[in-house]
Amino acid sequence: MTRDLRTRKLLALALTFTGWQSSEAVYVTSRQNSNCRLLRSDPEWPDQQSWSSLNASVNGRLIASNPLGHVCHDPTYNEVACDALKSVWQFPQTQYPTAPDVIIPIFQNRSCDPFTPESSPCLLGPYVNYAINVSNADDVTTGLKFASENNIRLVVKNTGHDFLGRSTGAGGLSLWTHNLKDQVFVPAYESEYYNGSAIKLGAGVQTFEAYEFAHQNHVRVVGGTCPTVGVAGGYTMGGGHGMLSSEQGLGADNALEWEVVTPNGTLIIATPTQNSDLYWALSGGSPGSFGVVLSLTVRAPADVPMGGANLTIASTGVSVDTFWQAVNAYHQLQPNITDAGGSSGWILTNNTLNIAYISLPNKTQEQVTSLINPFIDTLKQLNVQYALNTSYFDNFYDHANLYLGLPYGYDPSNVVEGSRLIPRSVVLDNSDGLTSALRNITSDPRFEVLGVSINVANGTNDPANPNVPNSALPAWRDALLQLLISGYWDLEADLSTNWETQSALTNVQLPQLENITPGSGSYINEGNFQQPNYQQVFYSENYDRLLSIKQEYDPDSILYGRAAVGSDQWTEEADARLCRT
Numbered sequence: 001m002t003r004d005l006r007t008r009k010l011l012a013l014a015l016t017f018t019g020w021q022s023s024e025a026v027y028v029t030s031r032q033n034s035n036c037r038l039l040r041s042d043p044e045w046p047d048q049q050s051w052s053s054l055n056a057s058v059n060g061r062l063i064a065s066n067p068l069g070h071v072c073h074d075p076t077y078n079e080v081a082c083d084a085l086k087s088v089w090q091f092p093q094t095q096y097p098t099a100p101d102v103i104i105p106i107f108q109n110r111s112c113d114p115f116t117p118e119s120s121p122c123l124l125g126p127y128v129n130y131a132i133n134v135s136n137a138d139d140v141t142t143g144l145k146f147a148s149e150n151n152i153r154l155v156v157k158n159t160g161h162d163f164l165g166r167s168t169g170a171g172g173l174s175l176w177t178h179n180l181k182d183q184v185f186v187p188a189y190e191s192e193y194y195n196g197s198a199i200k201l202g203a204g205v206q207t208f209e210a211y212e213f214a215h216q217n218h219v220r221v222v223g224g225t226c227p228t229v230g231v232a233g234g235y236t237m238g239g240g241h242g243m244l245s246s247e248q249g250l251g252a253d254n255a256l257e258w259e260v261v262t263p264n265g266t267l268i269i270a271t272p273t274q275n276s277d278l279y280w281a282l283s284g285g286s287p288g289s290f291g292v293v294l295s296l297t298v299r300a301p302a303d304v305p306m307g308g309a310n311l312t313i314a315s316t317g318v319s320v321d322t323f324w325q326a327v328n329a330y331h332q333l334q335p336n337i338t339d340a341g342g343s344s345g346w347i348l349t350n351n352t353l354n355i356a357y358i359s360l361p362n363k364t365q366e367q368v369t370s371l372i373n374p375f376i377d378t379l380k381q382l383n384v385q386y387a388l389n390t391s392y393f394d395n396f397y398d399h400a401n402l403y404l405g406l407p408y409g410y411d412p413s414n415v416v417e418g419s420r421l422i423p424r425s426v427v428l429d430n431s432d433g434l435t436s437a438l439r440n441i442t443s444d445p446r447f448e449v450l451g452v453s454i455n456v457a458n459g460t461n462d463p464a465n466p467n468v469p470n471s472a473l474p475a476w477r478d479a480l481l482q483l484l485i486s487g488y489w490d491l492e493a494d495l496s497t498n499w500e501t502q503s504a505l506t507n508v509q510l511p512q513l514e515n516i517t518p519g520s521g522s523y524i525n526e527g528n529f530q531q532p533n534y535q536q537v538f539y540s541e542n543y544d545r546l547l548s549i550k551q552e553y554d555p556d557s558i559l560y561g562r563a564a565v566g567s568d569q570w571t572e573e574a575d576a577r578l579c580r581t
């Protein structure tokens with residue numbers, strides 16, 4: 001079957017999809033020799049003794065899944081614990097510390113969440129059955145071997161933030177890298193491509209931890225605006241943008257060295273000069289596709305003073321057209337901010353623009369004000385009310401803390417989402433088209449748009465150390481904005497109601513941004529898992545090379561992720577079973 005045909009087949013399935021059925025049903029068909037990974041209900045599923053042996057061989061680090069939501073269901077219902085869980089379910093910090101749980105509700109599939117009735121059972125459904133709490137390369141090798149020999153779906157999970165559900169899977173054995181928390185400061189990393197300070201991050205280190213460690217060592221690293229995403233996990237492997245990106249590039253641009261166990265169980269180092277094809281693929285291409293990462297060493301240049309601001313405007317007292325003129329004026333300001341090495345992040349609804357941060361490295365408060373002034377002048381002319389605050393810190397950490405709210409941040413996880421990279425030329429030359437699309441998108445009250453401005457055309461912007469080619473989506477280099485369309489997932493509502501929102505995202509909302517940005521693409525880590533033509537949209541001209549590297553390192557396709565490179569060899573059936581196409 002050609003790739004296009006397969007894609008169409010998958011899409012036909014995806015677009016009519018309204019949730020996975022429980023995987024707890026009893027199957028009697030033999031699956032061992034079929035093209036499908038096993039589910040626990042299959043007769044060939046490894047017996048208890050096999051799992052016990054696996055547990056012994058990883059020194060007791062095997063965890064049988066018991067999702068957090070079990071306290072809300074019989075026979076383990078606990079009213080107090082359940083109420084407490086409900087009140088925090090939409091925050092990433094609730095799920096990321098556990099082995100089986102994932103953050104995004106569409107991939108929880110209401111199998112075991114706190115909002116279904118007490119009497120409904122807590123089913124594993126799309127959750128993995130077991131996880132190995134990885135402590136070293138041997139744990140990974142053992143897990144890979146067990147999954148491969150027993151036809152078990154293998155999953156790699158760090159924090160479970162993934163918007164494409166790549167870190168969970170029915171019937172799965174997860175290699176859970178979250179507790180690889182070591183960080184080492186390297187004052188003078190030396191290589192052909194980079195000489196300077198660096199930090200070696202264990203695969204489980206999250207943004208807030210990396211920021212804190214960098215601060216202690218008077219350096220800075222690129223991390224997410226969501227402080228809980230895993231830097232050396234999906235974040236850098238998918239590209240990775242953050243407050244420092246216009247100054248210092250994408251996360252992937254800062255990768256120096258990956259320590260990775262390949263699917264055949266070999267521990268190797270990948271750098272721009274050693275296993276360089278794997279280095280290229282791991283840096284920005286397709287998270288979780290080429291091996292299991294144990295650590296990542298990143299560039300960590302000297303800390304910088306930071307100027308900052310936040311600003312809120314509302315449509316109160318002005319016409320709808322005037323409000324949208326103000327929104328457009330903010331978009332037009334972004335080249336000034338990004339070309340000065342800065343970035344901004346905001347939330348746009350149909351009547352508010354909440355500019356959560358403007359981050360300007362090496363700028364004083366006065367310089368921040370003068371950079372923003374053209375926009376403020378427009379607001380005054382339009383009679384739009386605003387509230388502006390500015391700040392100055394002599395280091396990045398305090399700036400990030402003020403605007404992002406370290407350690408956990410403010411991002412809720414009860415969303416469906418997809419995104420589009422908006423080239424600078426579109427913002428400057430087709431502002432009417434952009435404004436019109438955003439007006440339409442936000443006219444549906446289920447949706448808001450999260451914007452980020454960025455200029456990563458020149459990568460790390462470090463004259464002393466050259467950029468290294470990587471597999472981040474090339475459309476990043478022309479982008480001025482990353483616009484993420486975020487749909488509200490109602491935790492109390494039934495699945496079909498929320499899947500309607502997902503459907504609207506795919507079929508109505510994202511196409512409006514695609515129509516005004518032909519030839520651009522979408523950042524895979526904040527992409528729509530139902531993205532049509534995803535090979536082009538998420539990978540573009542990198543796809544074929546990524547696929548050939550995938551085939552070299554993972555010829556048996558042990559590592560699978562939704563919309564990952566090579567994933568079109570697989571399909572997820574209605575019961576979430578993974579089968580070869």
Ligand SMILES: Cc1cc2nc3c(=O)[nH]c(=O)nc-3n(C[C@H](O)[C@H](O)[C@H](O)COP(=O)(O)OP(=O)(O)OC[C@H]3O[C@@H](n4cnc5c(N)ncnc54)[C@H](O)[C@@H]3O)c2cc1C
Pocket residue numbers: 092103155156157158159160161162163166167177203223224225226228229230231232233234235237238239240241242287288289291292293294411412413525526561
């Ligand atoms: C609330 C929220 C805010 C976000 N904000 C930002 C942001 O500001 N900037 C940004 O760029 N992105 C952001 N993202 C997207 C984020 O980059 C992705 O969700 C990313 O995949 C998270 O990586 P993780 O390792 O933490 O998550 P996981 O879900 O654990 O893993 C994600 C992917 O990486 C793979 N993976 C994880 N660890 C390993 C490993 N050790 N070896 C091999 N593969 C591994 C998994 O298999 C999976 O494919 C945000 C996401 C959320 C939910």
